[in-house]
Amino acid sequence: MSKIELDKTDRKILEILQSDGRLSNQDIAERVSLSPSPCLRRIKRLEEAGVIRQYVALLDPDKIGLGLLAYVNVRLEKHSEGSSGGRLPAHSPRTDFAQAVSTWPEVVACYAMTGEMDFLLRVHVEDMDHFSRFMMATLLRHPAVLDVKSSFALQRIKETTALPLV
Amino acid sequence: MSKIELDKTDRKILEILQSDGRLSNQDIAERVSLSPSPCLRRIKRLEEAGVIRQYVALLDPDKIGLGLLAYVNVRLEKHSEGSSGGRLPAHSPRTDFAQAVSTWPEVVACYAMTGEMDFLLRVHVEDMDHFSRFMMATLLRHPAVLDVKSSFALQRIKETTALPLV
DNA sequence: CGTGAAACATTAGCGGC
């Protein structure tokens, strides 16, 4: 569940796989100056420990017609529970909203956040038209939503899935 | 550069590769009811067209000691250019800032945004201590930065790199 | 689009440091 011990070679392997997840074990082995079998054993160990969570292909949003990236701050209605003490209710506005979000394909990420706004959503859509349809027909129609503030990406300065290896 | 024509089979392939980027061509071929060679030809075409941008391994931030995810809104100083008309200056606060951001490993994403705040940064760090060091020693020390507002992720409701295929 | 064959990659077992 928590932190894993990584030596220099492990970090090198992770760096390589974060930048090219399809390199062959042989190539990786060569780059970390190991023979294929111990290299593969390390990779397997990292996968089983959950350090490597998944291998994926990253697509270009523009090439598949998703030209607009929005970040939407959402504030939910305050639910006055009152009665049942500190217990988490099975159907709070929060859990309802979290469940709904998971089913909306436009929303690729959603975090509960500190600060005034309760949630931050990352939304990929075709254009403003699609975005406003999503807002009117889906997000603003959800009963738990109190208000929202949207911002749109004008320019991608930096964007990587590779985490810094400390 | 712009949109590419995708048929049903292409979309199926992309969906599969977005969820498992290391599946063998043979497996993919089977799942889309094709034999390996036309399947490989399609994948190669999608890679060359730039629809598939990259294959990567996704790591678990907690497992490598990056327990804190922050979103930081940054506002830059207003630069009074005045003289040189509409031309983009080679050293505006904006381009300086964009270049600096690219070199900070904690910042994994940065977008220029609409709205009051000029930039949105996604920042992965170990803990609050590391975060406040990053703020004091790096972000707030940059001459172009006017002010910042930070929020922290309390809970990951949804997080995927897979884009919805329209 | 599919077949087949050569080139290449993966992976388990075993011995050595």
Add this chain to the structure above:
DNA sequence: GCCGCTAATGTTTCACG
């Protein structure tokens, strides 16, 4: 403990029908 060899098995890739 971790490394590297070997050998069987499986995969990719391309010319050709």
